[in-house]
Each structure stands twice: as C-alpha cells, then as structure tokens.
Amino acid sequence: MQQDLTEAFVELIRRASTDLPPDVEEALREAYNREEEGSAAQSVFSSILENVTLARQHSTPVCQDTGTPIFYVHYPFGWSTLKLREQIRTAVQEATRRSYLRPNAVDSLTDRNSGDNTGQDFPVIHFEEWEEDYLQVDLTLKGGGCENVGIQYSLPDSRLKAGRDLEGVRKAALDAVVKAQGQGCAPGILGIAIGGDRGTGYEVSKEQFIRKIGERSDIPEVAALEERLKEEANSLGIGPMGFGGKTTVLDVQIGAAHRLPASYFVTVSYMCWACRRNRMIVRDGQVSYQ
Amino acid sequence: MIRLQTPISEEQIRALHTGDVVQLNGIVVTARDAAHKLMIENFIKTPEIKRPELYARLKPLLEGGVIYHCGPVVAQNPDGSYRFVAAGPTTSIREEPYEADVIGHFKVRAIIGKGGMGARTLAGCKEHGAVYLHAVGGAATLIAATVEKVEDVLLKDELGVPEAFWVIRVKNWELVVTMDSHGNSLHDQIQAASEQRFKELVGLA
Known part of the structure; x- marks a missing residue:
C-alpha cells in the first residue's frame, strides 16, 4: 500500500513559495555587497532581501x-x-x-x-x-514575467554570426540577456539547453533550475562556458531590475541533449531572482x- | 535619499533625475488596465465628463498624486476594513496608450510600476512635470508592508479586486526614478550601453 x-x-x-533556497539568498546577499553604497542597484537588493525575510516570517508568497x-x-x-x-x-x-x-x-x-x-x-x-x-x-x-523572456535560437544565426559550436551558444546566450534587460526581474538565472528538439530544448533548459547556484557541469568545456557567460553577462551592466549595476545574472547553468544532424537549437530559459x-x-x- | 510627500509639487518633481532613490509617503491610487481605459473614455477623450460623481472623488486624489500599476491581493478585516497582503508592481507598458493623457489631465506627478514606459509617456512626463518610479518586481510582501492603511476603494464591484482603484496610505516606500521630467529614461540608457557592450563581446562592434 x-x-x-x-x-x-x-x-x-x-x-517553495514562501522562502528562497539558502544558496539563492546567499547569492543575492553577495550581490548586495558588490553594489555601491546608496546606488539604485543596492536599494533593489536591500528591498529583495528584506522581502524574503518578511515572506519567510509570515509564511506568505x-x-x-x-x-x-x-x-x-x-x-x-x-x-x-x-x-x-x-x-x-x-x-x-x-x-x-x-x-x-x-x-x-x-x-x-x-x-x-x-x-x-x-x-x-x-x-x-x-x-x-x-x-x-x-x-x-x-x-x-x-x-510569468521571466517565462515571457525565454527564447530559442536555431543555429547558425547570421545576425549574431553564431555558428554551431560553443562559441555560437555563447553569442546566443548573451543576446538573450540583452533582449531580456530587466524585464524578467533581473538578476536572473540562465538555464540553457544545447540541442534536443524544440520541445526537449525548453525542458532541459528548465531542468537546470534544480541545480544549486555555483554547481558546475561535469563536462569541463561546458563548466568553463558557464563561468565565462556568468562573468560576461554581468559585464553588460544591466543590473537588478535593469537599473544598471554589477549583477545581471546570479548564475548560468547549461545542459545538453542529443539533436538531429539537421538541427542545432540553443534554448534559454530565464528564472527571476525569486528562484x-x-x-x-x-x-x-x-x-x-x- | 530624497523624501516625497503627497501631494507633490511640480518643483519637487523637476528636481528629480534618473537613478535617484526616493522615499514615498502619503496617498497612492492603484490603477491598471480597466481603470486607465475607464478614465480615458469617461473623463478625458469625451466632450463632457461622464460619471461626474466618480470624477469628483478621483480628481482630488490624482491632482499632485501618484498612480500605482498594481493588482493587489487584499484581505478584509473582521470590522469590514481592508488590508494589503501582496502588492508587487505589474508591467507598466500596457498603459502606454493612456498614461500621457492621464498625467496631463489630472496633473499626476508620479507613476509607479515595473519595466518602464515608452516615448509617449516620457514626453508626457516632460511636458507636465511627472516622473516614473520603479518598484521592485517580486517584492510583494515588502511593498504590502509599507501600506499603512487602505483609505478607500472605488469601483471594487464593477472592476473586481485587482482592477479597482485602491486608495492607500504608504510609509517610507523606497523607489527608483527611472524616467524623469527632463526627457531621460534610465531604461533607454541601460539598453543602449548594454547593446554596445554586447557587440564588443561577440565581435559585432
């Protein structure tokens, strides 16, 4: 039985609804510490952290x-x-x-x-x-806000000069961050799938959100790309809520699925700061x- | 931090610039899609004011006042009064067709929401002396906690809870000016700068 x-x-x-995982809260606290005293970005992180504490205390979403x-x-x-x-x-x-x-x-x-x-x-x-x-x-x-900024690329992409390789994946991922600006309630977490068909691409990209912040891929080249993308996305200066600042993404996590010889999809799902x-x-x- | 107390003067608004962090105190009126459409059709794009009683109640609240794009979760107390439970901002761009006219007609001094607004609203802010204040998306509990009192609600039954005009008194609500009354939009600036940096990173510059 x-x-x-x-x-x-x-x-x-x-x-899940009334608290954030400790690793996410810690990443937000580190982001707060990185921003300049009195800046708009720091004010956002301060509000976010205060909100999380209140939600936990009151057991409200x-x-x-x-x-x-x-x-x-x-x-x-x-x-x-x-x-x-x-x-x-x-x-x-x-x-x-x-x-x-x-x-x-x-x-x-x-x-x-x-x-x-x-x-x-x-x-x-x-x-x-x-x-x-x-x-x-x-x-x-x-x-819903962060779901709406998710996007799928089919490589090669001539506008981005992105070919069917990890360099192409990198270009597509950065393009997705620029397109999203603050709209997905930045700083977000990027879940990226390389390959699959269109459907599994989105599934694999969302499965990445189960991983803890900072948990790297087992595949060394992919782990290196995760690190590099995190650093480069944060150099875009979009910042929390798109106000400008040093933290645009909290992390980047990548998975891969087998694909057809004819297809090369890069799927980017965006998870808001309230992961x-x-x-x-x-x-x-x-x-x-x- | 700059303190704002409603009603807000044009002079105070003109002193604000994008990136400023303000602390808002006083009366705020929530209005989203249905409320904006109603204001345009009944008060603004009409040869004569329809629903004059409603107009008479709204006008003093909005003059020098603040509109908040929000569909709150509201609970009713045993004595019949209301309290805000969760009240994060909703995406503002949906009100772009209406907002400049609403600002101009009522002399609204500040719009609160998330995601910023477009060229028409930016021009309206410049012409009439208003700003766009960005709230933190997702900070629903915190924002509800800054609501000291729900003073009144207009058209709750007609429009429903999320779309009604909720008149709230807020205390020390921290917001960021992302569109000022001088034609500047932080959203446009950040977008341009990040696109430039992107082109450098991927070799498209």
Whole structure:
C-alpha cells in the first residue's frame, strides 16, 4: 500500500513559495555587497532581501506571481504514478486554498481561471523511475514575467554570426540577456539547453533550475562556458531590475541533449531572482525537505 | 535619499533625475488596465465628463498624486476594513496608450510600476512635470508592508479586486526614478550601453 503524500506535497509547496533556497539568498546577499553604497542597484537588493525575510516570517508568497508549479518526480520501482499525480493535484488545490499559491491556471480558450491551479497540463509533472530506493520530488515555481523572456535560437544565426559550436551558444546566450534587460526581474538565472528538439530544448533548459547556484557541469568545456557567460553577462551592466549595476545574472547553468544532424537549437530559459525551488525526499516512509 | 510627500509639487518633481532613490509617503491610487481605459473614455477623450460623481472623488486624489500599476491581493478585516497582503508592481507598458493623457489631465506627478514606459509617456512626463518610479518586481510582501492603511476603494464591484482603484496610505516606500521630467529614461540608457557592450563581446562592434 503506497502512502498518501498529499499533506507532504502541500508542505513542499509552502516551503517553495514562501522562502528562497539558502544558496539563492546567499547569492543575492553577495550581490548586495558588490553594489555601491546608496546606488539604485543596492536599494533593489536591500528591498529583495528584506522581502524574503518578511515572506519567510509570515509564511506568505515571496512573489505574488507564484508561477507555474513544475514537479520533477523520481520514484523507485513499484510506485504508482497515477496515485502520485492525483495527490500532487489535490495538494496544489489545497495550497491555493491556503494562499501559498495564487490561482494561476487560465483556460486558454475561454479565459476562465480554474481558481485552484489545476487544469490541462497544469501543474506540470515529470515522472522518471530510477534505481534508488527512495522517492525524490523537486518543485520549481516559475513566474510569468521571466517565462515571457525565454527564447530559442536555431543555429547558425547570421545576425549574431553564431555558428554551431560553443562559441555560437555563447553569442546566443548573451543576446538573450540583452533582449531580456530587466524585464524578467533581473538578476536572473540562465538555464540553457544545447540541442534536443524544440520541445526537449525548453525542458532541459528548465531542468537546470534544480541545480544549486555555483554547481558546475561535469563536462569541463561546458563548466568553463558557464563561468565565462556568468562573468560576461554581468559585464553588460544591466543590473537588478535593469537599473544598471554589477549583477545581471546570479548564475548560468547549461545542459545538453542529443539533436538531429539537421538541427542545432540553443534554448534559454530565464528564472527571476525569486528562484523558488525545494526538494522533498521520502525514505522508509519518512518525509524530509532540502 | 530624497523624501516625497503627497501631494507633490511640480518643483519637487523637476528636481528629480534618473537613478535617484526616493522615499514615498502619503496617498497612492492603484490603477491598471480597466481603470486607465475607464478614465480615458469617461473623463478625458469625451466632450463632457461622464460619471461626474466618480470624477469628483478621483480628481482630488490624482491632482499632485501618484498612480500605482498594481493588482493587489487584499484581505478584509473582521470590522469590514481592508488590508494589503501582496502588492508587487505589474508591467507598466500596457498603459502606454493612456498614461500621457492621464498625467496631463489630472496633473499626476508620479507613476509607479515595473519595466518602464515608452516615448509617449516620457514626453508626457516632460511636458507636465511627472516622473516614473520603479518598484521592485517580486517584492510583494515588502511593498504590502509599507501600506499603512487602505483609505478607500472605488469601483471594487464593477472592476473586481485587482482592477479597482485602491486608495492607500504608504510609509517610507523606497523607489527608483527611472524616467524623469527632463526627457531621460534610465531604461533607454541601460539598453543602449548594454547593446554596445554586447557587440564588443561577440565581435559585432
């Protein structure tokens, strides 16, 4: 008999929505320290940090746009994904009732808001069976402002003089940051996918947001590109909210997927500074959060 | 930091420049898409003022006043009064077709929102003496905490909670001037500078 995790999922959502992961908060604090005393940029970081503290104290959403809930479920052999899906959907409804989530699911044809954050393909749930003996669920909440500045490039791109190589990826990624300016609630985190088809490109780019800030790719060339892009994006001077400043991105994280010989997509997803994520582990019936 | 208290004079506005950080105190009126459309159709682009009672209530609030692009989450207290729970800014550019006319008609001194606005609003700010103040996107709880009191609400039932005119009293709200009354937009400046730097980085300069 599989245990009922509905209440555990509600707690996962509460934690994700009303607090930031320690690594993200630390990156924001470092960004605050880098900016000049009395500058507009420093004022933004001060407001952001104060807002996070208040949200945590009051258990209220860090941002009123609680975004698309995206669940990544890794489950051991024998678990029913049917039951997990049902429990996640019920938990999302309950979390909306408790105001951890704003009603955010709108019927694209009738414009009607379902009022409880469930609907067609909403929330988003990815299931993957694995060889571990425990259940792991990662949740990210991705707001609309930053989702709107996501972009996909098909290389080669003659405007950017970007070819089908890591140098081309670099040019496309920097172009995406310049296009976004402050609109995605900078400083953001760039999740980049190299390759895949158009659909998996966006999926892989968003999976990067599960990684901790500063966690580098296992592939040395990709890790080097992540570092370089972070430094170069920050030299653009866009700054928090686009006011100018030293921090335009908090990090850059890159994944890759196999592609067709004919295609070379570079997909850039943008996560706002309010990078809300949390992880739940269920081992031997015990639930813990990270 | 520069302190602003409503009602704000044109002289105070003219002294502000892009990049200045201000601390706002006093009365702010929220207005987003439906509210702007209503003001244009009933008060501004019309041979005579329609809905004169509403006009009479809004006019003194907006003269020398502040408009905030925001659809708040509002809770009702047991005594029937309201409090702001989450009140971050919404994207301002949607009001670009209306804002210059609203500023000119009511002598609004400041617009608060996020993302900045376009050339028409910038020209309106210059002509009539107004500024655009940028709030921190996502700082919903913090901004709600600066709201000392919800003084009034207009057209709550007609427009719905997010679109109604909420009249709020704010205390020490920190904002950044990103469009001033001298024709400068920080958004345009940052965009130009970052595009230049981008071209250098990728060898397109």
